[in-house]
Amino acid sequence: MAREKLALVGIGKIATDQHVPALADSPDWELAATVSRHGTVSGVEAFTDIGDMLAARPGIGTVSLCLPPVPRFAAAQAVLRAGRNLMLEKPPGATLAEVHALHDLARAHGVSIFATWHSRMAHAVGAAKRWLAGRSIHEGRIIWREDVRKWHPGQDWIFEAGGMGVFDPGINALSILTEILPAPVHLTGAELDFPANRQAPIAARLDLSGGISADFDFRQEGPQTWDMEFATDAGLMALRMGGNILEIDGQRAEGQDSIMGEYPALYARMAELVRGVASDMDLSPMVLVADAFTLGRRNIVETFEF
Amino acid sequence: MAREKLALVGIGKIATDQHVPALADSPDWELAATVSRHGTVSGVEAFTDIGDMLAARPGIGTVSLCLPPVPRFAAAQAVLRAGRNLMLEKPPGATLAEVHALHDLARAHGVSIFATWHSRMAHAVGAAKRWLAGRSIHEGRIIWREDVRKWHPGQDWIFEAGGMGVFDPGINALSILTEILPAPVHLTGAELDFPANRQAPIAARLDLSGGISADFDFRQEGPQTWDMEFATDAGLMALRMGGNILEIDGQRAEGQDSIMGEYPALYARMAELVRGVASDMDLSPMVLVADAFTLGRRNIVETFEF
Numbered sequence: 240m241a242r243e244k245l246a247l248v249g250i251g252k253i254a255t256d257q258h259v260p261a262l263a264d265s266p267d268w269e270l271a272a273t274v275s276r277h278g279t280v281s282g283v284e285a286f287t288d289i290g291d292m293l294a295a296r297p298g299i300g301t302v303s304l305c306l307p308p309v310p311r312f313a314a315a316q317a318v319l320r321a322g323r324n325l326m327l328e329k330p331p332g333a334t335l336a337e338v339h340a341l342h343d344l345a346r347a348h349g350v351s352i353f354a355t356w357h358s359r360m361a362h363a364v365g366a367a368k369r370w371l372a373g374r375s376i377h378e379g380r381i382i383w384r385e386d387v388r389k390w391h392p393g394q395d396w397i398f399e400a401g402g403m404g405v406f407d408p409g410i411n412a413l414s415i416l417t418e419i420l421p422a423p424v425h426l427t428g429a430e431l432d433f434p435a436n437r438q439a440p441i442a443a444r445l446d447l448s449g450g451i452s453a454d455f456d457f458r459q460e461g462p463q464t465w466d467m468e469f470a471t472d473a474g475l476m477a478l479r480m481g482g483n484i485l486e487i488d489g490q491r492a493e494g495q496d497s498i499m500g501e502y503p504a505l506y507a508r509m510a511e512l513v514r515g516v517a518s519d520m521d522l523s524p525m526v527l528v529a530d531a532f533t534l535g536r537r538n539i540v541e542t543f544e545f
Numbered sequence: 546m547a548r549e550k551l552a553l554v555g556i557g558k559i560a561t562d563q564h565v566p567a568l569a570d571s572p573d574w575e576l577a578a579t580v581s582r583h584g585t586v587s588g589v590e591a592f593t594d595i596g597d598m599l600a601a602r603p604g605i606g607t608v609s610l611c612l613p614p615v616p617r618f619a620a621a622q623a624v625l626r627a628g629r630n631l632m633l634e635k636p637p638g639a640t641l642a643e644v645h646a647l648h649d650l651a652r653a654h655g656v657s658i659f660a661t662w663h664s665r666m667a668h669a670v671g672a673a674k675r676w677l678a679g680r681s682i683h684e685g686r687i688i689w690r691e692d693v694r695k696w697h698p699g700q701d702w703i704f705e706a707g708g709m710g711v712f713d714p715g716i717n718a719l720s721i722l723t724e725i726l727p728a729p730v731h732l733t734g735a736e737l738d739f740p741a742n743r744q745a746p747i748a749a750r751l752d753l754s755g756g757i758s759a760d761f762d763f764r765q766e767g768p769q770t771w772d773m774e775f776a777t778d779a780g781l782m783a784l785r786m787g788g789n790i791l792e793i794d795g796q797r798a799e800g801q802d803s804i805m806g807e808y809p810a811l812y813a814r815m816a817e818l819v820r821g822v823a824s825d826m827d828l829s830p831m832v833l834v835a836d837a838f839t840l841g842r843r844n845i846v847e848t849f850e851f
Contacts, residue, residue: 423645
């Protein structure tokens, strides 16, 4: 089958590290154009304005956005109004209301829209979900601690208002949690630590219903931790390394690995959605983050500089 | 027709001022029980525990909750699990995720649930909506300034985490805005002023799509202001006094008044929903508030004491 033409918008670190290699190996997609102020991909037609690209390349039916949350909306709206399918990096926007508006717009134009959560495609997430189905969870604990200087070097936007701060990685944990749990959860309390010189939190502790807690920290030097553990009626289940390793009672579980990488799996799913003229807009991870900002106690902590 | 039995939970200021008189005059409802730690209503059986009331009075088919947002969820869940219809004061909960969970629970039990927004029932809101339909709005301005000491004397919960602060009245403005506009809006920016000794904002300024702005302030002494103004292709429309007065180009419009008060109209609507086994859970005002907390810049301002 011929590969469908796709344009990639926002050629920064995540595009270069993940999207471009995933597209290069994809049986479904051909990277036909890029849009970016500075970045380009060798051998691919480069635009600096999304309107220009949409006008010049009517044969490009699908656009994938890798922009930070705040500028994402205007670009997304342009894509949908041009009748193209739309794939969104996480989080799908800076606000819930704008993402609802995009969903409505996609419906009105009869195109597919996909709010991606790449961590849900980690190797052991599907196996963890199957293991938890029908089991009763007494207690759960998420520990998500990474070094913002390593993963987002100099990216000041992440600490601006709307930049999400530690919820940028934390929402990955919440995207896995909301995928694998047998029943929905909601926030019952939260504490957010804002550096005195920043508008987004550098650490957060959440209490969720069903005895689940989360500890997010962006100041973790040395070994990085992306773990979650659940005490259940059938023993202790742990999902480690950002959803990639499943352990039952301390033993690594066999046969849980999906073979595909996270971004190749996202692009395969997007191809499925486009073929079925379907959409996938599960906003539950973003709702939990908005709820944490709404309900959370704010602490002011030490200033942070990259 | 016989009046249906209803229980009122949380006998505080809003219950006494609004719910009890509305129920006394209602052709649809009989106030059959109350649940409150301290408050009672003369001549009505009083409980202090909601579980006790639900067990003792199986003939009460509908429960109306007037609790602050944070403790609302546990009571709401108990009502729905007991198979009773549920009416919620605004906002319907402390978090979006818990309100989604309540909606799911109501569906699972086949009962009605109603997230009320009393300001939508103000006299001129319906007329304003009809006037704006099909018109093009160039610019809109909401000014919602009231004195928290007058309307919420000593209510410290309103400035606690999750208490909403100035969004407690501000969400009334947003509930009117989302009702009367011909198309949905989303937040593009916000600034929130937190008193140095409080966990919820005392003032907020919002920028919304379509050139709409909002100015919420809880420190307004003297005359109180609950106004919104829209510059349209057909002239200037103003909705004043919390949705009660409609003006077109500075002239008071005739014939816009709905006769019923806000709370009588809410209880009439609840009776309709229950008869139709239907629900009404428009969360758009709450989404805009959650988005403001997520996206907003935080300023620390002067401490506040009642």
